[in-house]
Amino acid sequence: MPLRVRNKGVIIFTGLIREIATVQSLAGSTLTIRAKHKAKLGDSIAINGACLTVVKVLGDGFSVELSPESQKLLAMENYKNEVHIEPAMMMGDRFEGHVVQGHVDTVGTIKEIKNNGNSFDVFVEVDKKFIAYIVPKGSITIDGVSLTVNDVNANSFRLTIIPHTMRETLFKNYKKGSKVNIETDMFARYVAHIITHQKSALTWDEVDAMTARF
Numbered sequence: 001m002p003l004r005v006r007n008k009g010v011i012i013f014t015g016l017i018r019e020i021a022t023v024q025s026l027a028g029s030t031l032t033i034r035a036k037h038k039a040k041l042g043d044s045i046a047i048n049g050a051c052l053t054v055v056k057v058l059g060d061g062f063s064v065e066l067s068p069e070s071q072k073l074l075a076m077e078n079y080k081n082e083v084h085i086e087p088a089m090m091m092g093d094r095f096e097g098h099v100v101q102g103h104v105d106t107v108g109t110i111k112e113i114k115n116n117g118n119s120f121d122v123f124v125e126v127d128k129k130f131i132a133y134i135v136p137k138g139s140i141t142i143d144g145v146s147l148t149v150n151d152v153n154a155n156s157f158r159l160t161i162i163p164h165t166m167r168e169t170l171f172k173n174y175k176k177g178s179k180v181n182i183e184t185d186m187f188a189r190y191v192a193h194i195i196t197h198q199k200s201a202l203t204w205d206e207v208d209a210m211t212a213r214f
Contacts, residue, residue: 017147049144051102075179098139133184141183
Protein backbone atom coordinates (compact mmCIF):
# COMPACT_ATOMS: atom_id res chain seq x y z
CA MET A 1 0.00 0.00 0.00
CA PRO A 2 1.40 3.47 -0.87
CA LEU A 3 2.58 5.48 2.11
CA ARG A 4 1.20 8.95 2.72
CA VAL A 5 3.90 11.54 3.17
CA ARG A 6 4.02 12.72 6.77
CA ASN A 7 6.39 15.10 8.45
CA LYS A 8 6.12 15.10 12.24
CA GLY A 9 2.53 13.93 11.95
CA VAL A 10 1.61 16.47 9.24
CA ILE A 11 -0.21 15.23 6.15
CA ILE A 12 1.06 17.06 3.08
CA PHE A 13 -0.73 18.38 0.01
CA THR A 14 0.72 20.33 -2.90
CA GLY A 15 -2.05 22.75 -3.82
CA LEU A 16 -2.55 21.16 -7.24
CA ILE A 17 -6.20 20.32 -7.81
CA ARG A 18 -6.66 16.71 -8.91
CA GLU A 19 -10.37 16.89 -9.66
CA ILE A 20 -13.39 19.16 -9.55
CA ALA A 21 -15.94 16.98 -7.79
CA THR A 22 -19.65 17.44 -7.09
CA VAL A 23 -21.30 17.91 -3.69
CA GLN A 24 -24.11 15.41 -3.28
CA SER A 25 -25.25 16.52 0.18
CA LEU A 26 -24.29 18.14 3.47
CA ALA A 27 -26.25 16.59 6.33
CA GLY A 28 -25.15 17.73 9.78
CA SER A 29 -21.41 17.11 9.86
CA THR A 30 -21.33 14.69 6.90
CA LEU A 31 -20.34 16.05 3.52
CA THR A 32 -20.91 13.59 0.68
CA ILE A 33 -18.97 14.00 -2.55
CA ARG A 34 -19.41 12.41 -5.98
CA ALA A 35 -15.98 11.98 -7.54
CA LYS A 36 -13.93 9.86 -9.91
CA HIS A 37 -11.22 9.58 -7.24
CA LYS A 38 -11.39 6.22 -5.45
CA ALA A 39 -10.96 7.10 -1.80
CA LYS A 40 -10.30 4.66 1.04
CA LEU A 41 -11.72 4.77 4.54
CA GLY A 42 -9.58 7.05 6.70
CA ASP A 43 -7.95 8.86 3.78
CA SER A 44 -7.17 12.54 4.17
CA ILE A 45 -8.47 14.65 1.30
CA ALA A 46 -8.30 18.42 0.92
CA ILE A 47 -11.69 19.77 -0.13
CA ASN A 48 -11.48 23.44 -1.10
CA GLY A 49 -8.20 23.46 0.79
CA ALA A 50 -9.45 21.97 4.07
CA CYS A 51 -7.98 18.62 5.12
CA LEU A 52 -10.89 16.28 5.89
CA THR A 53 -11.13 12.57 6.73
CA VAL A 54 -13.04 10.01 4.67
CA VAL A 55 -15.59 8.33 6.95
CA LYS A 56 -17.54 6.40 4.31
CA VAL A 57 -16.72 5.06 0.84
CA LEU A 58 -19.45 4.99 -1.80
CA GLY A 59 -19.64 3.51 -5.26
CA ASP A 60 -19.43 6.93 -6.90
CA GLY A 61 -17.62 8.92 -4.24
CA PHE A 62 -17.13 9.27 -0.49
CA SER A 63 -18.23 11.09 2.65
CA VAL A 64 -16.05 13.19 4.95
CA GLU A 65 -16.54 14.58 8.44
CA LEU A 66 -17.05 18.35 8.53
CA SER A 67 -17.56 19.35 12.16
CA PRO A 68 -19.71 22.34 13.22
CA GLU A 69 -16.49 24.10 14.28
CA SER A 70 -15.01 23.62 10.81
CA GLN A 71 -18.22 24.87 9.25
CA LYS A 72 -17.89 28.08 11.27
CA LEU A 73 -14.34 28.62 10.02
CA LEU A 74 -14.65 27.70 6.35
CA ALA A 75 -16.24 29.52 3.41
CA MET A 76 -19.27 27.23 3.42
CA GLU A 77 -20.90 28.97 0.48
CA ASN A 78 -18.39 27.08 -1.68
CA TYR A 79 -19.30 23.63 -0.31
CA LYS A 80 -22.15 23.13 -2.72
CA ASN A 81 -22.33 22.29 -6.40
CA GLU A 82 -18.63 21.79 -7.29
CA VAL A 83 -15.54 21.62 -5.08
CA HIS A 84 -11.78 21.26 -5.53
CA ILE A 85 -10.33 18.00 -4.21
CA GLU A 86 -6.75 16.85 -3.71
CA PRO A 87 -5.80 13.56 -2.03
CA ALA A 88 -2.89 13.67 0.41
CA MET A 89 0.49 13.39 -1.26
CA MET A 90 1.92 9.86 -1.41
CA MET A 91 5.52 8.70 -1.29
CA GLY A 92 6.93 8.85 -4.79
CA ASP A 93 4.48 11.49 -6.05
CA ARG A 94 5.99 14.31 -8.05
CA PHE A 95 6.08 17.50 -5.97
CA GLU A 96 4.88 20.37 -8.18
CA GLY A 97 3.14 22.96 -5.98
CA HIS A 98 4.23 24.02 -2.49
CA VAL A 99 3.94 22.51 0.99
CA VAL A 100 0.26 22.70 1.96
CA GLN A 101 -1.10 21.33 5.25
CA GLY A 102 -4.82 21.66 4.57
CA HIS A 103 -5.17 23.92 7.63
CA VAL A 104 -7.30 26.90 6.63
CA ASP A 105 -6.13 30.03 8.45
CA THR A 106 -8.91 32.40 7.51
CA VAL A 107 -11.59 33.28 4.99
CA GLY A 108 -10.85 36.06 2.53
CA THR A 109 -13.13 38.13 0.32
CA ILE A 110 -12.51 38.73 -3.37
CA LYS A 111 -12.64 42.49 -3.89
CA GLU A 112 -11.94 42.66 -7.61
CA ILE A 113 -11.12 40.47 -10.61
CA LYS A 114 -9.43 42.39 -13.42
CA ASN A 115 -9.18 40.82 -16.88
CA ASN A 116 -5.87 41.81 -18.46
CA GLY A 117 -6.46 39.84 -21.65
CA ASN A 118 -3.75 37.22 -21.14
CA SER A 119 -4.12 37.03 -17.35
CA PHE A 120 -6.42 37.98 -14.49
CA ASP A 121 -5.50 40.07 -11.45
CA VAL A 122 -7.43 38.89 -8.40
CA PHE A 123 -7.49 41.14 -5.32
CA VAL A 124 -8.32 39.42 -2.02
CA GLU A 125 -9.05 41.12 1.31
CA VAL A 126 -8.17 39.43 4.61
CA ASP A 127 -8.07 40.31 8.29
CA LYS A 128 -4.90 42.39 8.61
CA LYS A 129 -3.51 40.11 11.34
CA PHE A 130 -2.81 37.50 8.64
CA ILE A 131 -0.89 39.88 6.36
CA ALA A 132 2.36 39.10 8.22
CA TYR A 133 2.16 35.54 6.84
CA ILE A 134 1.52 36.61 3.23
CA VAL A 135 4.78 37.34 1.43
CA PRO A 136 5.25 39.09 -1.95
CA LYS A 137 6.34 36.46 -4.51
CA GLY A 138 5.62 33.81 -1.87
CA SER A 139 3.09 30.98 -1.97
CA ILE A 140 -0.50 30.95 -0.79
CA THR A 141 -3.39 28.48 -1.09
CA ILE A 142 -6.81 29.73 -2.16
CA ASP A 143 -9.61 27.14 -1.89
CA GLY A 144 -6.90 24.50 -2.22
CA VAL A 145 -5.15 26.06 -5.25
CA SER A 146 -1.43 26.81 -4.94
CA LEU A 147 -0.78 30.34 -6.19
CA THR A 148 1.93 33.01 -6.07
CA VAL A 149 1.35 36.33 -4.32
CA ASN A 150 2.32 39.38 -6.39
CA ASP A 151 1.63 42.38 -4.15
CA VAL A 152 0.72 42.73 -0.47
CA ASN A 153 -1.06 45.72 1.05
CA ALA A 154 -2.27 46.60 4.55
CA ASN A 155 -5.23 44.20 4.47
CA SER A 156 -5.23 42.69 0.98
CA PHE A 157 -3.06 41.02 -1.63
CA ARG A 158 -2.99 40.57 -5.40
CA LEU A 159 -2.72 37.35 -7.37
CA THR A 160 -2.17 37.00 -11.10
CA ILE A 161 -3.92 33.98 -12.58
CA ILE A 162 -3.32 32.63 -16.07
CA PRO A 163 -6.31 31.76 -18.30
CA HIS A 164 -5.65 28.00 -17.96
CA THR A 165 -5.97 28.15 -14.17
CA MET A 166 -9.06 30.34 -14.45
CA ARG A 167 -10.72 27.82 -16.79
CA GLU A 168 -9.69 24.64 -14.99
CA THR A 169 -10.54 25.68 -11.41
CA LEU A 170 -13.53 27.16 -9.63
CA PHE A 171 -11.99 30.62 -10.00
CA LYS A 172 -14.08 30.82 -13.14
CA ASN A 173 -17.18 31.05 -10.89
CA TYR A 174 -15.84 33.61 -8.41
CA LYS A 175 -16.79 37.26 -8.49
CA LYS A 176 -16.57 40.37 -6.33
CA GLY A 177 -17.73 39.46 -2.81
CA SER A 178 -17.00 35.73 -3.10
CA LYS A 179 -15.55 34.15 0.03
CA VAL A 180 -12.54 31.84 -0.22
CA ASN A 181 -10.56 29.60 2.15
CA ILE A 182 -6.99 30.81 2.68
CA GLU A 183 -3.98 28.89 3.94
CA THR A 184 -0.96 31.16 4.30
CA ASP A 185 2.60 29.98 3.71
CA MET A 186 3.65 27.47 6.37
CA PHE A 187 7.25 28.67 6.50
CA ALA A 188 6.16 32.30 6.96
CA ARG A 189 3.96 31.26 9.88
CA TYR A 190 6.74 29.26 11.54
CA VAL A 191 9.34 32.00 11.15
CA ALA A 192 6.93 34.67 12.43
CA HIS A 193 6.09 32.52 15.45
CA ILE A 194 9.75 31.92 16.31
CA ILE A 195 10.67 35.59 15.90
CA THR A 196 7.77 36.59 18.15
CA HIS A 197 8.64 34.14 20.92
CA GLN A 198 12.42 34.08 21.03
CA LYS A 199 14.53 36.71 22.75
CA SER A 200 17.51 36.73 20.41
CA ALA A 201 17.38 37.60 16.71
CA LEU A 202 16.84 34.76 14.25
CA THR A 203 19.91 34.13 12.09
CA TRP A 204 19.87 33.11 8.43
CA ASP A 205 21.55 29.83 9.40
CA GLU A 206 18.60 29.07 11.67
CA VAL A 207 16.14 29.93 8.88
CA ASP A 208 18.03 27.61 6.49
CA ALA A 209 17.98 24.84 9.11
CA MET A 210 14.20 25.15 9.52
CA THR A 211 13.45 25.07 5.80
CA ALA A 212 15.83 22.12 5.29
CA ARG A 213 13.63 19.97 7.54
CA PHE A 214 10.81 20.09 4.98
